[in-house]
Amino acid sequence: MAKVTIPKLKQMKADAEKITMLTAYDYPTAMLLDQAGIDILLVGDSLGMVVLGYPNTLPVTMEEMLHHTKAVCRGTKDALVVGDMPFMSYNISHTEAIKNAGRFIKEGGAAAVKLEGCGQHMIDITRAIVDAGIAVMGHIGLTPQFIHQMGGFRVQGKDQDQAQALVDGAKRLEDAGIFSLVLEGMPDEVASRITATLSIPTIGIGAGAGCDGQVLVIHDLLGLTGQRPPKFVKQYANLFKDMQEAIGAFKREVQSGAFPTKEYTY
Numbered sequence: 001m002a003k004v005t006i007p008k009l010k011q012m013k014a015d016a017e018k019i020t021m022l023t024a025y026d027y028p029t030a031m032l033l034d035q036a037g038i039d040i041l042l043v044g045d046s047l048g049m050v051v052l053g054y055p056n057t058l059p060v061t062m063e064e065m066l067h068h069t070k071a072v073c074r075g076t077k078d079a080l081v082v083g084d085m086p087f088m089s090y091n092i093s094h095t096e097a098i099k100n101a102g103r104f105i106k107e108g109g110a111a112a113v114k115l116e117g118c119g120q121h122m123i124d125i126t127r128a129i130v131d132a133g134i135a136v137m138g139h140i141g142l143t144p145q146f147i148h149q150m151g152g153f154r155v156q157g158k159d160q161d162q163a164q165a166l167v168d169g170a171k172r173l174e175d176a177g178i179f180s181l182v183l184e185g186m187p188d189e190v191a192s193r194i195t196a197t198l199s200i201p202t203i204g205i206g207a208g209a210g211c212d213g214q215v216l217v218i219h220d221l222l223g224l225t226g227q228r229p230p231k232f233v234k235q236y237a238n239l240f241k242d243m244q245e246a247i248g249a250f251k252r253e254v255q256s257g258a259f260p261t262k263e264y265t266y
């Protein structure tokens with residue numbers, strides 16, 4: 001596969017070619033996804049929940065994100081790596097936002113950063129980061145860093161006013177210079193409207209089939225969480241169960257003496 005670039009992603013939208021994005025947090029997963037031809041690897045701050053065991057994404061730090069972004073970049077050849085800016089790493093001032101976004105590129109090796117929200121403050125910050133020369137992916141709808149304001153992980157844009165606010169916010173983010181926009185947890189008609197309005201590609205998660213591409217958390221797709229997935233997740237495997245079985249077999253065989261046999265002995 002040829003290297004995925006931001007102009008290529010824009011061309012994919014123009015050609016109605018669907019974009020694939022998955023989260024990755026480590027070197028072997030990045031290699032697998034890259035070799036499978038996934039277009040974008042997102043080092044999501046979902047890291048906090050699926051890898052680090054936090055209850056939500058709010059405690060995730062810059063250092064944690066950079067540590068995992070570096071590992072993902074080491075495993076990636078062709079995909080575009082996007083680093084997710086953690087809560088409070090971009091919210092306080094333009095200077096701090098630019099500095100932290102720059103760390104994802106200079107230290108992490110990512111090609112772009114992602115940040116959540118489309119209120120005026122976030123739009124101004126987005127513009128400042130873009131103006132500093134850093135590519136930004138937006139993220140609107142169900143934005144997990146706003147979990148307390150939303151009252152939980154709730155679908156957004158269900159009434160007309162909320163839906164219109166999302167369409168307007170998406171347009172303002174495009175005008176601020178983002179190269180792509182994640183649409184999470186919203187009715188499919190709203191996501192389709194936004195996708196038709198923008199010239200940049202939209203990537204949906206729980207936002208229906210009308211987006212220019214789709215993203216899932218890799219642990220959800222592979223069934224690695226050991227929990228019932230949300231409605232929008234298609235679980236393509238149940239690795240949690242497979243791993244439980246493998247680990248159980250190891251324990252039984254060590255206890256019974258069935259492992260190691262001569263075959264596994266020097």
Ligand code: KIV
Pocket residue numbers: 023042043044045046047084139182184205215216217
């Ligand atoms: O952190 C993450 O994994 C994300 C995706 C769900 C889009 O932001």
